[in-house]
Amino acid sequence: DWLKEFAYSPILASGMIGARQGWNEVPYADVPAGLADLQPISFDGFEQPFYFVPGLVFHNPAGVPDIMRGEETQVVGIGIDGIFLLPGSHSKWVLVRENKIIWFATFMTGELFAALKDHTILGRMMAGTKPDDQAFSRGVSWGEQSGSSLQALFSARTLALFGDLPESGVADYLSGLLIGAEIAEARDMIDTSNTDIIIVGGQDLSDRYEKALAMCGLRSRAAAKDAAARGHWRIAKAAGLVAP
Structure with missing residues (x-):
């Protein structure tokens, strides 16, 4: 058991374990933030040294807060400046300058897809699980054009209803629609020209976003x-906490 073998080594945890719904809620550090601002917070309820990495909070120009927990650890782990995209239930777009996270925005793309799939009429139009790249590309194209349009979402039903989209492609079309809208909205927020967007995530989802970004x-x-x-x-x- 490695916990016994390294009994005096510190353990660091980041992400939702430090959220209100996790083990122990820890505060958010303000953006801009770099390594020095992500000071681990000790936790006494464990047998060996245990620390939580704080999350980050960013207030947009309207004063509305946005938050992250866990993604900041991934970004500082890469250790370079640039634009980062961390796709998932709550996709994050993150801007790093001079080794500091200076801006980020969250898009509920993955969670919205799951909710629409499982709890709306759109899900009842879906059939089969075989990937449909053509339907996905069509969704990305329309999502980019229409942006975050509630009306555009209904096209997943009407196209299938009138035979313009196979029911086996509805899920991929809807996925593309949401991802295309996310990219269009993020592109309006920050300058994405002349730079590589660095995708941080699992292979399948990263491939999907890479294709959508290229289309855009x-x-x-x-x-x-x-x-x-x-x-x-x-x-x-x-x-x-450890030797340099």
Whole structure:
């Protein structure tokens, strides 16, 4: 058991474990934030040294807060400036300048897809599980054009209803529609020209976003798969918890 073998080594945890619904709620650090601002917070309810990495909070120009927990660790683990895209239930777009996270925005793309699929009439139109790349591309194209349009979502029903979209392609069409809208909205928020967007995530979802970004005229590349582990190590070193 490695916990016994390394009994005095600190353990760092990030993400939802430090959320209100997790083990122990820890505060958010304000953006802009770099390694020095992600000071681990000690937790006494564990047998060996245990620390939570704080999340981040960003207030947009309208004063509305946005938050992240866990993605900051992945981003600092990569350790370079740029635009980062972390797709998932709550996709994050993150801007890093001079080794500091200075801006980010959250899009409920994945969770919205799941809700529409499982709890609306659109889900009842879906049939089969075989991927449909053509339907996905069609969705991305219309999603980019229409933006975050509630009317555009209904096209997943009407196209299938009138035979213009096979029911086996409705899920991929809806996925593309939401991802295309996400990209269009993010592109309006930050300058995405002349730069590679760095995708941090699992292979399947990263491939899907890479294709959608290319369709929208944006360059992208995948990040290393061990970003979270590297982030925890860098945060621990910066805090003096491990030897440099």
